[in-house]
Amino acid sequence: MTYLLDKQEQVLLSTMDEKRLNVIFSTYIMDEKKRRVRIRMKVAMAIGVVVVFIAVGSIMVHLLEGLDWIDSFYLTVISVTTVGLLVARGFIYLTELRFERRNRKVANWVLRRKITVQDLAAADTNSDGSISKSDFIVYKLKEMGKITEKDLSEISDQFDALDC
Numbered sequence: 001m002t003y004l005l006d007k008q009e010q011v012l013l014s015t016m017d018e019k020r021l022n023v024i025f026s027t028y029i030m031d032e033k034k035r036r037v038r039i040r041m042k043v044a045m046a047i048g049v050v051v052v053f054i055a056v057g058s059i060m061v062h063l064l065e066g067l068d069w070i071d072s073f074y075l076t077v078i079s080v081t082t083v084g085l086l087v088a089r090g091f092i093y094l095t096e097l098r099f100e101r102r103n104r105k106v107a108n109w110v111l112r113r114k115i116t117v118q119d120l121a122a123a124d125t126n127s128d129g130s131i132s133k134s135d136f137i138v139y140k141l142k143e144m145g146k147i148t149e150k151d152l153s154e155i156s157d158q159f160d161a162l163d164c
Contacts, residue, residue, distance in 0.1 A: 043090060
């Protein structure tokens with residue numbers, strides 16, 4: 001299953017490289033900035049593959065084993081969900097989608113809310129009474145949860161090593 005989805009993603013990405021995109025493809029399937037398949041499309045593909053496997057499996061079990069339709073469907077669903085990879089992959093994509101939406105909401109809230117005096121004081125990292133553009137950007141990134149204090153200290157250490 002993972003192999004099929006990865007191959008599908010490679011095919012879609014290869015068409016992007018050849019500059020043969022149409023509006024529907026670039027809008028709904030691919031995220032051009034991140035150069036990957038959109039989460040919603042991954043969920044839809046995973047669900048679509050599960051539905052196709054269950055439909056084809058049910059038909060094959062009905063024809064080959066001579067079971068009635070409900071028993072064929074039951075046997076196929078049990079077989080597909082026992083493997084678990086298909087369903088688990090779908091749940092992973094749904095979880096990614098949920099986190100992506102939550103992160104977007106937090107980012108929008110942080111970027112659109114009014115700045116208070118307390119925010120300005122918190123953004124003043126060196127307590128000199130003024131805020132540079134980089135101080136403000138770092139403060140907003142920390143507020144959005146996109147960067148942590150540990151990340152900042154590692155970046156600072158890296159810069160200090162270059163400065164020597």
